Amino acid sequence: MIDQETQLKLQAYLDGESTSREAGEIVRLLDSDAEAQVLFNELRATKSLLAGNEPERKLAEPREFYWSRIRREIERAERSADLLSAPATTTWWLRVFAPASLLAVLGVFVAVSLRSPENSVPMLAFGEGHEIDTPLEEISSFTFRSERAGMTVVWVDSHRN
Amino acid sequence: MSQKPDYASAENEALVKAAQKGDMEAFEELVARHRDKIYGRAFSMMRNEEEAIDLSQEAWVKAWQRLGQFQGEASFVTWMTRIVINLCLDQLRKQKRMRAESIEKLDEEVGGVERQMPVVVPNPTERLERSELRARIDKALAQLSVEHRTALVMHEFEELEYKEIAKRMGCSIGTVMSRLFYARRKMAVILAGLKREELQ
Numbered sequence: 032m033i034d035q036e037t038q039l040k041l042q043a044y045l046d047g048e049s050t051s052r053e054a055g056e057i058v059r060l061l062d063s064d065a066e067a068q069v070l071f072n073e074l075r076a077t078k079s080l081l082a083g084n085e086p087e088r089k090l091a092e093p094r095e096f097y098w099s100r101i102r103r104e105i106e107r108a109e110r111s112a113d114l115l116s117a118p119a120t121t122t123w124w125l126r127v128f129a130p131a132s133l134l135a136v137l138g139v140f141v142a143v144s145l146r147s148p149e150n151s152v153p154m155l156a157f158g159e160g161h162e163i164d165t166p167l168e169e170i171s172s173f174t175f176r177s178e179r180a181g182m183t184v185v186w187v188d189s190h191r192n
Numbered sequence: 193m194s195q196k197p198d199y200a201s202a203e204n205e206a207l208v209k210a211a212q213k214g215d216m217e218a219f220e221e222l223v224a225r226h227r228d229k230i231y232g233r234a235f236s237m238m239r240n241e242e243e244a245i246d247l248s249q250e251a252w253v254k255a256w257q258r259l260g261q262f263q264g265e266a267s268f269v270t271w272m273t274r275i276v277i278n279l280c281l282d283q284l285r286k287q288k289r290m291r292a293e294s295i296e297k298l299d300e301e302v303g304g305v306e307r308q309m310p311v312v313v314p315n316p317t318e319r320l321e322r323s324e325l326r327a328r329i330d331k332a333l334a335q336l337s338v339e340h341r342t343a344l345v346m347h348e349f350e351e352l353e354y355k356e357i358a359k360r361m362g363c364s365i366g367t368v369m370s371r372l373f374y375a376r377r378k379m380a381v382i383l384a385g386l387k388r389e390e391l392q
Binding site: 035038039042043046048069070072073074076077078080081082084085086087088089090092094097098100101102104105108 | 216220223224227228231232233235236244245249250252253256257311322325326327329330333344345347348349353354366369370372373376377379380383
């Protein structure tokens with residue numbers, strides 16, 4: 032029986048993938064070995080039967096239906112690509128101004144919260160009849176204590192007139 | 193006022209050029225012309241209708257995105273079939289990982305049943321209608337293992353060289369040769385109309 036290496040060399044010769052030295056060996060083998068000839072013929076016949084005879088398949092889906100999904104995917108991918116490419120061109124200012132804006136908002140909030148009542152105009156005007164009940168006449172305070180964090184925070188708000 | 197191009201009668205090359213400039217209608221015409229071929233190649237690889245449809249559509253999406261890379265060295269259809277083949281190979285790799293099969297465990301590397309099969313020569317002169325022959329080939333392909341079928345499809349239908357197949361399949365040239373050899377031997381038996389049971 033022909034060994035595996037020779038079988039593969041026969042095939043490589045058939046496919047035109049042999050080196051010139053291997054091709055010479057195979058030609059000599061085919062001249063002298065009937066078993067090699069039979070195997071070679073089988074491989075060649077199979078190759079020739081397959082050539083140009085790939086099974087044909089027809090899509091059952093109508094053209095429009097098949098295309099619509101492709102188009103949707105293309106458009107979706109293009110939208111995603113637009114979003115991904117946006118940072119390089121349009122959002123540099125967001126990176127600069129977003130933190131600054133956040134800090135400014137926090138600053139205003141803190142300033143308003145701590146502003147003394149003598150020189151301020153309240154941000155929120157309470158309607159008549161509303162009162163803020165505080166333990167002290169002039170001051171409202173809230174205390175937050177966390178045993179776990181070992182922390183106590185006292186928030187002091189000025190009393191509105 | 194410019195006249196709308198007649199896509200249906202345009203050559204492939206003209207449609208490709210138009211599509212490269214962003215003309216989606218031209219691209220749709222290319223899809224319509226070649227969708228069966230691309231789907232058919234995907235089916236040859238996957239042997240599953242739904243997967244073949246999904247992968248063929250994915251191939252068209254990728255083609256649109258990479259149209260700028262198409263230089264026309266090969267035909268547009270060849271370029272398309274390479275895209276769908278690569279997608280199928282990726283999908284087969286995923287499935288293989290899921291099955292947790294090892295390439296080294298395959299029969300082909302240690303010498304399987306096919307080594308002992310008697311030689312049969314399918315008769316090319318046998319008068320078979322082409323459709324009948326293709327149906328027989330289709331049936332035979334379905335009986336091959338994924339690895340054998342993939343090697344066979346890429347060599348016989350896609351006409352890739354051993355080296356190129358090895359690169360795409362992520363294996364050695366020797367493995368490709370071995371897979372191709374056993375795939376052909378199995379095909380010979382099936383195409384000759386022999387029943388495997390008779391050989392065992």
